[in-house]
Amino acid sequence: MKKKALIPALTLSAVTLLAACGGGGNNEAPADDAAASANEPAQEDVTIDFMHLWPAGSSPDHHRIVTDIISEFEEMHPHVTVELEVLENEQYKNKLQVVSSSNQLPDVGMTWAAGFLEPYVNGELFAPLDDVLEDGFRDDFVAGTLEAYSINDQTYALPLELNIAPVFYNTAIFEEHGVSVPETYDDFLNTIDTLVEAGVTPIALGNRDRWTGSLWYMYLADRIGGADALNSAIDRSGSFNDERLIAAAEGIQEMVEHDAFIPGFNGLSDQEAKAEFMNGNAAMYLIGSWDLPNYTTNEEVPQEFRDSIDFFKFPEVEGGEGDINGWVGGPGVGLFVAENSDVKEESKEFVAYFTEEWGKRSVEDAGVIPGTQVNTDEVDLPDLFISVLDELNNASSITLFADVQMSSSVAETHLNMIQSLFGEAVTPEEFAEEHENALQADE
């Protein structure tokens, strides 16, 4: 079925509906066409080194699209060869840091937003890409996504992904135990209690990875304190000692007291927790929309299971300042061009072309919501996808993942504290205090 749902403009603090421009209908595409390069004298052969993190084994769809786009680009530009290097996420991060310290970055590579990007920009390793965004290309992006990659009003990467985090739940388990989607936090606790009494694990959580637990804390912080409480604590206009944020930390421990999370969650990875949810051993699972293919199009997952998965918005907290349409999320990886690349022009062209093409194919072919606007009239998507895109339409705010907002050292403290908070090794007050110390040390 096709539904008219245009992904709207979105700012990380407030969202306004805009008429989208029918994505990709931009004739002023920055990639030059084959005719133009044919008129030029024979160009010297150049090679663009491109490093990405979607191996064929673990991300086959992503990998295939990347390869396709590259071969098309090479066809349009016969003098350009794109050399690939592909690494897994964690190795990718390490390698990027190692090669950057010896100033041997690939010409084009992938980076995360905000806190991750900062040291690279300060070290003048990434090239500003604002010239690529001229000719209206800027307007192809969902408003607000580029900002996450901008420092001092210059954009250093073009986003390829945009995610929000819904609470996925197993409708079969909900029906079996007669619970409905919780509207408020109190309902939520009741739902949890009902499931626990029935001997069902309410929530799958792999908190060894720590950012997974951070999502829960962020939602409580948003629902209790509104969209700005956590952001202002991070940007120092507020504080983690804010009683609303302490209340959010208390909420987490209350959930732990109610046995909301799977036993041994602090020792489980996100993958292990996901497996429990996928096997029907847990009723709920909070994760980014990047997981949507598992519940829609992934043929390796039994059809019956996929049909039984739906999502709900994190419930409101009574008396809280947050809006049920506030989301936690943000852009994932984006493409950068190295500042000292000797093929900068070609690299910029490649990045622009890649981002645009990626936007056209990623949702349908890999289930990735791109950073560029999607015209849902032109794509054939499962209902669950359309619902998430609609929610993106109605979002009142999107709070960028906390660990992404923070500098890397503060993020490490935050993630450790999340684990301690969930493991009841610290009190909510200590949790706040440790954050404050880390933020002060960082200034």
Added chain:
Amino acid sequence: MSDKRVIALYTLPALLILLVLIYVPIVLTAYYGLMDWDGIGAMTFVGLENYTALLSDGMFWRSAYHSLLLALFSVGSLVLYLAISLILASNVKGANLFRKIYLIPMLLSSVAIAQLWLRIYHPTNGVMNRFLTSVGIENPPLWLSDTSIVLFAIFIPIIWQYAGFYIIIYYAALKNIPAELEEAAKIDGATPFQIAYKIKLPLIAGVMKVTVVLAVIGSLKYFDLIYVMTDGGPSGASEVMASYMYKLAFRTNDFGYGSAVGFFLLVLILIVTYLIRRATASKEDQVQY
């Protein structure tokens, strides 16, 4: 004369590789340790500031304590390996088969072992807890998420991983002891225990010393299995020096400080090795058979 030249020529490649891959990085690490550097941008010289920070860094001492515990634990487990080797070397039936069984973990990579033990320790589906619940234990331990036991839960696979390695060394050493010695002792009426304690162990004292040094060094710089299984968590309960160093350098972009921790670790290992050698250097007289 040409001999010396030839010798120099032959040793040069190995020496170069050693220099470039081991000694240069050590010097660089020492150098980075004196810098405030995020590993990406410009460096600032801060002298010994990283080291003074290290002395008051609670997390560092906590991870150092965990590393030392692991070292003690590993040295303790050498006794177990030695006992097994003594039994195997005394020509029991099936000794060869058991030697092969003990060796299997050595053939697996640490990551594979970590994955295997993650499944054993899984809180609900793991072999361990399935067994415990089947014999009527209501709430079996949550091996990897309980901060009070996670460290020992991790030590067990490490012991298991290295068993084969040490057993091979001990076994070979024990097999090298001439059989006449044991026969003579038997004729004199010595019990098997006396033979082991009074004859065999003194004869392989040199090998034992080497294994103690190896076990201690290996423990102090141990990293891979912990990184995969718990990532130092929960809340740093299984953080060791090497994993902490890794986090500083690669996660918090504190490359200078991470290098200081790395260099400190190197110095610590050198000191500990020296102390062990000093402590065990008393009876260096060669055994005459």
